[in-house]
Amino acid sequence: MFFFNDVPAGALNITSEDMAHFMLAHLNMDHSLKYSLFNKSETLREMHEASYTHYPELPGNAHGFWERFAGDYRVIEHGGNTDSFSSLVSIVPDQNFGISIQTNVENEMSGARSELIDLFVGGSQATPQADSTLKHSADVEGKYRSARAVSSGILKLIPVLSNAEEVVTANGNGGITLSIPTMNINVDYVETKPYFFERVTPGSTPYDHAGLNISRLFFLTNADGKVTQLSYGVIDDQLPISFLQTSIFSYILVGGCGIWFALGSIFGIIGWLRKLKDARKQKSASRLPLPDSVTVIPLLGLLLIVNLIASSIQLIGAPYQPMSNFNLNIIFFWVLGLAFVSAAYLAVRRCNVTKTTLLRKVYTATLILSFLAISIFLYSYNFYFLV
Numbered sequence: 001m002f003f004f005n006d007v008p009a010g011a012l013n014i015t016s017e018d019m020a021h022f023m024l025a026h027l028n029m030d031h032s033l034k035y036s037l038f039n040k041s042e043t044l045r046e047m048h049e050a051s052y053t054h055y056p057e058l059p060g061n062a063h064g065f066w067e068r069f070a071g072d073y074r075v076i077e078h079g080g081n082t083d084s085f086s087s088l089v090s091i092v093p094d095q096n097f098g099i100s101i102q103t104n105v106e107n108e109m110s111g112a113r114s115e116l117i118d119l120f121v122g123g124s125q126a127t128p129q130a131d132s133t134l135k136h137s138a139d140v141e142g143k144y145r146s147a148r149a150v151s152s153g154i155l156k157l158i159p160v161l162s163n164a165e166e167v168v169t170a171n172g173n174g175g176i177t178l179s180i181p182t183m184n185i186n187v188d189y190v191e192t193k194p195y196f197f198e199r200v201t202p203g204s205t206p207y208d209h210a211g212l213n214i215s216r217l218f219f220l221t222n223a224d225g226k227v228t229q230l231s232y233g234v235i236d237d238q239l240p241i242s243f244l245q246t247s248i249f250s251y252i253l254v255g256g257c258g259i260w261f262a263l264g265s266i267f268g269i270i271g272w273l274r275k276l277k278d279a280r281k282q283k284s285a286s287r288l289p290l291p292d293s294v295t296v297i298p299l300l301g302l303l304l305i306v307n308l309i310a311s312s313i314q315l316i317g318a319p320y321q322p323m324s325n326f327n328l329n330i331i332f333f334w335v336l337g338l339a340f341v342s343a344a345y346l347a348v349r350r351c352n353v354t355k356t357t358l359l360r361k362v363y364t365a366t367l368i369l370s371f372l373a374i375s376i377f378l379y380s381y382n383f384y385f386l387v
Helices: 016-027 041-047 112-121 154-161 247-281 293-317 323-353 358-380
Strands: 065-070 073-082 085-092 097-103 142-146 166-170 176-180 185-193 196-199 216-221 227-231 237-241
Touching: 016 085, 016 097, 065 085, 065 112, 073 112, 085 112, 097 112, 154 247, 154 293, 154 323, 247 293, 247 358, 293 323, 293 358, 323 358
Parallel strands: none
Antiparallel strands: 065 073, 073 085, 085 097, 142 166, 142 237, 166 176, 176 185, 185 196, 196 216, 216 227, 227 237
């Protein structure tokens, strides 16, 4: 039997029959059935109550169950949608009803799990009405990224590589539009209570099909009124990010520096070959010129970019591999960085002690700043820390 556990999350390996017994125990409020979880009905009732929520009308956590509102009913459920399996346990306490779906299909996003329960209890047909006195649409605009992510180690780069960003913009109707490019999601919301938005776009999204209901949004703010968090209620919250944290900035930075380093390497090598040719013509083979520091810097930068791309491909290909597999890449980053320090020192020293044109000084400065920019980027994503 294959056991799968997505650390630090947990997983339950169970037969359909035992799951049915588990659900019957949750529905056995009056102790009339064979199976029960607690001696007192009050304990079971308390377990089904919301234990935490960001906002009263937002789905919350009910001691491990996730709340969801289907039509006029409150559903508590918990699903699994990951490698190897997709499952869902849904219970409607008020109706003494529950259903469990277990599959061996990974990352199921057809909507079968969530829509089946709606067929039994009914979905909401009412269209939310905006409160015209509320004007917070512009305040919540921006880009957001999941808080459910790794911040230590180079896995921090995964959301950047996958462009996992959610964009909130104010629309012409006084509400907001939520766009998730990677999921092809574009839905509209209206503000019905302060910083609380409800979806008006009909139908379901891939997020809903995956088990993350995004029909309601709530934006948490600090004392200054600045948005600190976007919440759907359960499973996943989003944090605002600046432009410097976006995928597009990262691509522009790495791509731009990569092109500049490549051009610098070409120019430097051509210049060095010319000097080499002139030296041979003068028959001074014993004093053949070595590449100068301004030629070495772009070569080091190009190797830095190549190592970053190789590390990223390796990471995307197997994100669950031991991070110690990247120690050689990290050591190489350090070697290139130390070599850069020496080359940069010699380049700056040469500019100060010899007659150097302004154009060459600017060129040298841009190479040094480009290398430093990429180094800061690597540091921010933990590429200088051995595991």
